[in-house]
Amino acid sequence: MSVARDIPRQAVILVGGEGTRLRPITSRVPKPVTPVVERPFVAYILDNLTRHGVERAVFSSGFLAEAIQAVIGDGAAFGLEVSYVVEEEPLGTAGAIANCDAVLDEGSFFVFNGDVLSDVDLSALAATHLEKGGMGTIFLTAVDDPSRYGLVELREDGSVASFLEKPGDWEGTALINAGVYVLEPEVLELIPRRRLFSIERGVFPKLASAGSLYGYVDRGYWRDIGTPDSYLQAHFDILSRQVDTAVAGLLGDQYLYLSPDAEVASSARVVPPCYIGEGVRIGEGARVGPLAVLGGRAVVGEGAVVTEAVAQAEVVIGSYAQVEGSVLVRGASIGAGTQLNGAVLGEGCVIGAGNRLAGGICVYPETELPDNSIQFYEQLRGREGA
Ligand code: GDD
Ligand code: MG
Numbered sequence: 001m002s003v004a005r006d007i008p009r010q011a012v013i014l015v016g017g018e019g020t021r022l023r024p025i026t027s028r029v030p031k032p033v034t035p036v037v038e039r040p041f042v043a044y045i046l047d048n049l050t051r052h053g054v055e056r057a058v059f060s061s062g063f064l065a066e067a068i069q070a071v072i073g074d075g076a077a078f079g080l081e082v083s084y085v086v087e088e089e090p091l092g093t094a095g096a097i098a099n100c101d102a103v104l105d106e107g108s109f110f111v112f113n114g115d116v117l118s119d120v121d122l123s124a125l126a127a128t129h130l131e132k133g134g135m136g137t138i139f140l141t142a143v144d145d146p147s148r149y150g151l152v153e154l155r156e157d158g159s160v161a162s163f164l165e166k167p168g169d170w171e172g173t174a175l176i177n178a179g180v181y182v183l184e185p186e187v188l189e190l191i192p193r194r195r196l197f198s199i200e201r202g203v204f205p206k207l208a209s210a211g212s213l214y215g216y217v218d219r220g221y222w223r224d225i226g227t228p229d230s231y232l233q234a235h236f237d238i239l240s241r242q243v244d245t246a247v248a249g250l251l252g253d254q255y256l257y258l259s260p261d262a263e264v265a266s267s268a269r270v271v272p273p274c275y276i277g278e279g280v281r282i283g284e285g286a287r288v289g290p291l292a293v294l295g296g297r298a299v300v301g302e303g304a305v306v307t308e309a310v311a312q313a314e315v316v317i318g319s320y321a322q323v324e325g326s327v328l329v330r331g332a333s334i335g336a337g338t339q340l341n342g343a344v345l346g347e348g349c350v351i352g353a354g355n356r357l358a359g360g361i362c363v364y365p366e367t368e369l370p371d372n373s374i375q376f377y378e379q380l381r382g383r384e385g386a
Helices: 042-051 065-072 092-098 122-132 185-190 199-209 228-239 247-254 378-385
Strands: 010-014 056-061 081-086 109-113 116-118 136-143 150-154 160-165 174-183 213-217 222-224 256-258 274-276 292-294 305-307 309-311 322-324 339-345 356-363
Touching (some): 010 042, 042 056, 042 116, 092 199, 116 174, 122 136, 122 213, 136 199, 160 213, 185 199, 199 213, 222 228, 228 247, 228 309, 247 256, 247 274, 309 322
Parallel strands (some): 056 081, 136 213, 256 274, 274 292, 322 339
Antiparallel strands (some): 109 174, 116 222, 136 174, 150 160
16 A cells, blocks of 8 residues: 555545435435444445545535434544534535535545445555646546446546546446545635535536546445445455455454354354354354344344345344345344345334245335235246246
8 A cells, every 4th residue: 555645634425315226225324324244334434534544524414414423423433533514405416525615624635425335545546646636536447337327538648538427328348437536625616606516517527628637547346335236245245355344354364253242053054254243143053144244133043044145233034034135124024934035124124924025125114014925936027028
């Protein structure tokens, strides 16, 4: 890791979006503090900032500010100073940055989209910014399908030739805006105050045509946790240590964290990579993992199987139930023999015994489903396509 001399010491974290695509995971808890391997998601962003010497972070948030503040507080637990700027109406990504003007110190600053999991080398990003001398430098990553991102084309000298937000039907691998920037304070002068304004549509294209925007391509890990699929995949990537996070230290070389007070029955199997939280109980003959996270006080009944799945705190999985490729939000429960395959259960759902939920189904918080009331037959799905 290279350490730039003049790395920005401050950052703006954009957390004002509603996170609707991540419901029902975010129905009760805002996306930025939704637990990811039992840590509020933005903790991973704060870790990366402190690792590169950033001392202050400003959360630019909307209506959910209090819920975020309740979890992150003054930032002391994360090793930096956190403050909050709250907008009454959504101001868009640029408006939200400009709204932090009064609390930013002089000099350049980092900006983070609040839903990006990455171990990007911020010192190298800042060093590129200094070397190129532009008004802004964007962290770029290559993806196979750039259609739902900001598509970036570079010139030979590393300057941005074009920035096209959400290009729609674009084919093939391309560099995209990874949602992490270094900006000079002069950029704030390009942003109208107190009205909706997008940095991707209103600022970057303008800086690009002025030759004053640069790209920094980092081959490190990157993912936007905007959908249930990517939320689940982020857990797998943290567990298998594809991204460098604080959880790696807990998992160690065995890729296994087993809280000292978890109770695992003698005939149960825990297969790494796995994270088993505080006070978890796993019954006789059950199998947990690979790629499973059990939050604090979760219970896995006798003979149940939990694999490639996330069960947040206080989830109860009945005996002989099978959970695969699914997310159970805090306090959800499923009865004996119930099967989940690609399902998302919202907070406090009570799903009775003998059900089968699959195929990307999302169940909203507190839903109650009696025993034996929903089945899912692969054959019928197959027939649809025939
Ligand atoms: N304060 C505030 N106010 N924050 C906002 C607002 C707002 O009005 N609108 C969005 N945000 C925050 C969101 O909470 C999120 O953290 C970040 O800004 C980006 O918004 P998203 O809604 O997640 O945008 P996206 O994922 O469709 O696209 C953005 O991210 C991609 C990378 O993940 C763009 O920056 C793309 O260019 C980029 O490729
Ligand atoms: Mg996003």
